[in-house]
Amino acid sequence: MPDPRRSKIESGAMTIEDLRAIPLFASLDETTLADTARRVHICHYRPGQHIIHEDQPAHAIFFVVRGRVRLSRTAPDGREQVLAMAGPGEYFNAVPIFDGGLSPATARAMSHVTCLLLARDDLLALIRKHPDLALAALSDLAGQLRELVTLVEDLAFRSVRARLARLLLAEAAGGAAEMTHQELAERTGTVREIAGRALRQMAEERLVKLERGRVIVLDRARLAKVAEE
């Protein structure tokens, strides 16, 4: 559970319409949504603030309302591997809800983030009353598992250069999210120096252009070929 000393938590300020905007809740009837609205807490986080620490108990599910949350795993030597990014409408920390274990990933706010927090017992009670919710959750979890399989495939079989190309294409397509070289390394499963070198090589090949505060993709088609190397 987030430490209330570190995150600003509000209760009972959610409306039914706010909850309906979350895909998992979209099919619930008005009475259930009203009941759920009374049980959720609204949490606000500053950029860089930790929301959950891996291998710690956090028996609640978090729905992102605003901002971007980074889910990662840390190696004993301090290196981090980003597992996924969660944006508005998406949720994280579902695994401990269903297996009762510790959180498998660290969650950190990458911008000003607002989350809805629903305690494990409340979500399980909701699922018992509404089996359709379980099916929707299973469908979402299957999607997350597919993304993890893709990540394992990338890390095992593709080069840093290919992973970097894929990330650049995805980030450019998704809007102008802010990043640093460290973040780039953690998203591509390498260290900053290697990610930086790969980026500079791409600039020399005129695949991208490096400007102060901007990486501009110059040749989308060629970069897509690199992503498949």
Next chain:
Amino acid sequence: MIAQPHASTVTVLPEIDRNRCNGCGICVALCPTHAVAVRDGCAVIVDADACNFCPLCETYCPQGAIGRPFTITFCATEGGG
């Protein structure tokens, strides 16, 4: 009336994570333009105009507290799809 600066004209500066910075001063020693200083035990950009966005502070910060932020975009005139 004060005109708001256009987004593209705002100078991008290195970001310093106050939680990670331990005020060791390596960035101050390395900065070729004296744009950074340690104040109250933490590195801060004290001369934004002087910062030339070189990679030295980011590369050599032992705490990984300094990052040079960038956005990733497609080139406006790029025709690929």
